[in-house]
Amino acid sequence: MSRKLVIDPVTRIEGHGKVTVILDDDNRVMDAKLHVVEFRGFEKFIQGHPYWEAPMLMQRICGICFVSHHLCGAKALDDIVGVGHASGMRILPAAEKIRRLGHYGQQLQSHTTAYFYLIVPEMLFGMDAPPEQRNVLGLVEANPGLVKRVVALRKWGQEVIKTVFGKRMHGISSVPGGVNKHLSIEERDRLLKGGDDLLSVDQVIEYALEGLELFYDFHEKHRKEVDSFAEVPALNLSLVDEEGNVDYYHGKMRIVDKNKSVIAEFDYHDYLEHFAEATEEWSYMKFPYLKALGREAGSVRVGPLGRVNVTRSYGENTPLAKAALERFHDYTDGKANDMTLHTNWARAIEILHSAELIKELLNDPALQEESLTLTPPESAWTGEGIGVVEAPRGTLLHHYRANREGNVTFANLVVATTQNNTVMNRTVRSVADKYLDGKAEITEGMMNAIEVGIRAYDPCLSCATHAMGQMPLVISVYDTDGRLIDERGR
Amino acid sequence: MSVAAERFPLSRCAIDLRDYDAPDCLIYGIGNVGRQDDGLGWAFIDWLENNHLCTRGERLRHYQLHLEDADLIHRKRRVLFVDATKAADVPDFQLEEVHPRMDFSFTSHAISVPAILATARQCFGQAPTTHLLTIRGYAWALQLGLTPGAKRNLEAATAYLASLSFQNHSSGVRSR
Numbered sequence: 111m112s113r114k115l116v117i118d119p120v121t122r123i124e125g126h127g128k129v130t131v132i133l134d135d136d137n138r139v140m141d142a143k144l145h146v147v148e149f150r151g152f153e154k155f156i157q158g159h160p161y162w163e164a165p166m167l168m169q170r171i172c173g174i175c176f177v178s179h180h181l182c183g184a185k186a187l188d189d190i191v192g193v194g195h196a197s198g199m200r201i202l203p204a205a206e207k208i209r210r211l212g213h214y215g216q217q218l219q220s221h222t223t224a225y226f227y228l229i230v231p232e233m234l235f236g237m238d239a240p241p242e243q244r245n246v247l248g249l250v251e252a253n254p255g256l257v258k259r260v261v262a263l264r265k266w267g268q269e270v271i272k273t274v275f276g277k278r279m280h281g282i283s284s285v286p287g288g289v290n291k292h293l294s295i296e297e298r299d300r301l302l303k304g305g306d307d308l309l310s311v312d313q314v315i316e317y318a319l320e321g322l323e324l325f326y327d328f329h330e331k332h333r334k335e336v337d338s339f340a341e342v343p344a345l346n347l348s349l350v351d352e353e354g355n356v357d358y359y360h361g362k363m364r365i366v367d368k369n370k371s372v373i374a375e376f377d378y379h380d381y382l383e384h385f386a387e388a389t390e391e392w393s394y395m396k397f398p399y400l401k402a403l404g405r406e407a408g409s410v411r412v413g414p415l416g417r418v419n420v421t422r423s424y425g426e427n428t429p430l431a432k433a434a435l436e437r438f439h440d441y442t443d444g445k446a447n448d449m450t451l452h453t454n455w456a457r458a459i460e461i462l463h464s465a466e467l468i469k470e471l472l473n474d475p476a477l478q479e480e481s482l483t484l485t486p487p488e489s490a491w492t493g494e495g496i497g498v499v500e501a502p503r504g505t506l507l508h509h510y511r512a513n514r515e516g517n518v519t520f521a522n523l524v525v526a527t528t529q530n531n532t533v534m535n536r537t538v539r540s541v542a543d544k545y546l547d548g549k550a551e552i553t554e555g556m557m558n559a560i561e562v563g564i565r566a567y568d569p570c571l572s573c574a575t576h577a578m579g580q581m582p583l584v585i586s587v588y589d590t591d592g593r594l595i596d597e598r599g600r
Numbered sequence: 601m602s603v604a605a606e607r608f609p610l611s612r613c614a615i616d617l618r619d620y621d622a623p624d625c626l627i628y629g630i631g632n633v634g635r636q637d638d639g640l641g642w643a644f645i646d647w648l649e650n651n652h653l654c655t656r657g658e659r660l661r662h663y664q665l666h667l668e669d670a671d672l673i674h675r676k677r678r679v680l681f682v683d684a685t686k687a688a689d690v691p692d693f694q695l696e697e698v699h700p701r702m703d704f705s706f707t708s709h710a711i712s713v714p715a716i717l718a719t720a721r722q723c724f725g726q727a728p729t730t731h732l733l734t735i736r737g738y739a740w741a742l743q744l745g746l747t748p749g750a751k752r753n754l755e756a757a758t759a760y761l762a763s764l765s766f767q768n769h770s771s772g773v774r775s776r
Contacts, residue, residue: 170634173664247703247718257667257723268666
């Protein structure tokens with residue numbers, strides 16, 4: 111007889127998804143899938159709009175990683191107007207630094223949201239804790255001092271975004287060929303030195319370190335549980351600079367295997383030569399893979415764990431993050447790390463890395479330069495552009511074409527969550543095998559374990575399908591006759 | 601009891617907008633003008649600004665509440681949140697005083713006003729006197745502009761507040 115399990119509150123991800131787990135007569139897991147059931151829209155309705163609107167409109171896909179979409183679109187427009195790849199040019203250094211500042215600010219803010227608001231409560235209270243406790247409001251009651259510092263940290267990240275883009279959400283700064291605004295001395299000093307209602311950048315770094323310590327403490331107490339939770343294989347993808355170190359804004363695409371051997375490395379404009387996308391009838395989200403290796407062996411992991419697996423080091427300009435990264439690399443003896451919950455370790459490192467990168471930029475006088483935009487001649491127009499950045503959740507690609515009238519005729523987005531589709535499904539299967547397999551009764555804690563696995567990727571299912579609308583996640587367990595055994599959702 | 605209060609259901613709070621005309625007061629419109637009636641919160645702020653009301657108070661338009669709004673509001677003495685609602689039992693609008701309460705409503709996309717207040721009190725030591733004006737909306741598609749029904753409800757809400765606040769000057773206050 112089927113029964114329905116209702117839990118409130120439920121999961122904390124961005125998007126409308128569904129997990130199904132199929133059990134046989136002995137309650138053994140036969141299959142487990144993450145379905146994404148939102149409908150794509152943005153790639154279509156941007157068509158016919160003036161090309162320069164694309165970075166403004168596309169960022170409205172998401173209320174979380176809008177800066178990434180804005181910058182990715184801006185980089186594609188640089189190509190289109192002839193200040194990019196085809197012309198062998200790059201925007202002015204000062205403009206690029208201002209874009210990077212906003213980019214790092216968003217990474218700090220987004221990772222802080224995911225890590226402290228969505229993940230830390232589970233670390234502190236446990237996966238089996240009552241749902242009303244294992245969220246940030248439970249954290250408010252248990253440790254208000256920590257939440258106060260986290261609120262201040264996220265607020266500072268938002269202030270960086272607001273300073274660069276003019277608004278705390280969906281602001282506009284990047285234009286084809288550069289940016290439209292520099293940072294004044296007052297704006298710079300407010301971020302550097304803080305004020306009555308704002309942290310200083312040094313306090314931000316201190317709080318970021320505290321966040322990392324939270325993971326160390328949690329890991330120390332729950333090492334076996336954390337390390338054995340959904341250890342799933344995948345290649346790792348990130349943008350890198352000439353030294354093979356992660357570059358969140360620009361670089362070559364590098365893919366490494368378990369031994370950190372470089373499987374492929376290429377200019378991101380050649381992405382489609384290297385990647386294909388598989389589809390399944392049970393999900394709107396595609397499954398990208400390296401053509402040369404095929405779907406099973408060629409699927410990649412992106413985002414914090416993918417990046418720290420790919421990067422050889424961080425620069426000397428970010429010493430605290432560099433040391434934290436070395437500790438991370440040492441833990442797996444220099445091999446790539448496939449432990450899903452270590453994504454949260456990587457995310458905490460990247461909060462610190464972002465803070466140190468921002469501090470370095472704020473001390474760069476280039477941010478106060480007046481000349482910020484290149485205006486190429488009309489003859490430089492290419493009509494096609496590709497932009498790639500490392501968004502908080504991983505590698506993000508925007509590809510546009512525009513006609514001679516300047517209207518968009520084509521748009522394609524490959525977002526981080528899509529890149530992670532296969533590895534997320536492997537994670538769901540791994541967790542189902544470990545926590546549900548052979549169990550006569552499905553408890554709330556077991557079901558939550560699946561969400562914990564998904565949440566480690568901080569997936570944005572609305573970005574992945576470019577959807578519009580509200581976004582629940584439902585987990586359903588069926589028997590082999592297709593009868594519903596358990597279900598939870600919001 | 602004022603004349604205005606007699607004309608409206610007793611379940612609605614009575615506030616005076618003149619009490620919000622100070623720097624330590626905040627009127628916070630929640631919503632998205634790109635989603636039809638979800639723009640009601642911002643439209644209320646438009647109405648204030650078009651009529652030069654509460655000019656010394658802080659006025660904000662945001663898509664959604666964030667946890668860091670707890671930091672913002674703990675610095676205020678008085679806050680009015682204005683939001684659209686789908687609730688069918690709200691015929692046109694509702695005005696209520698809100699008290700701190702952990703209702704565990706948090707997601708990365710949404711958090712309730714009572715939870716924000718509880719966070720302000722718990723983490724920052726104080727929460728302001730807070731009211732919530734919810735105005736009934738009917739359509740939420742990706743489109744600019746309020747529906748006629750939502751416009752009527754906004755006018756009802758602004759007329760109510762104007763009558764409470766400016767009984768002797770209501771002819772000078774326009775609804776949009």
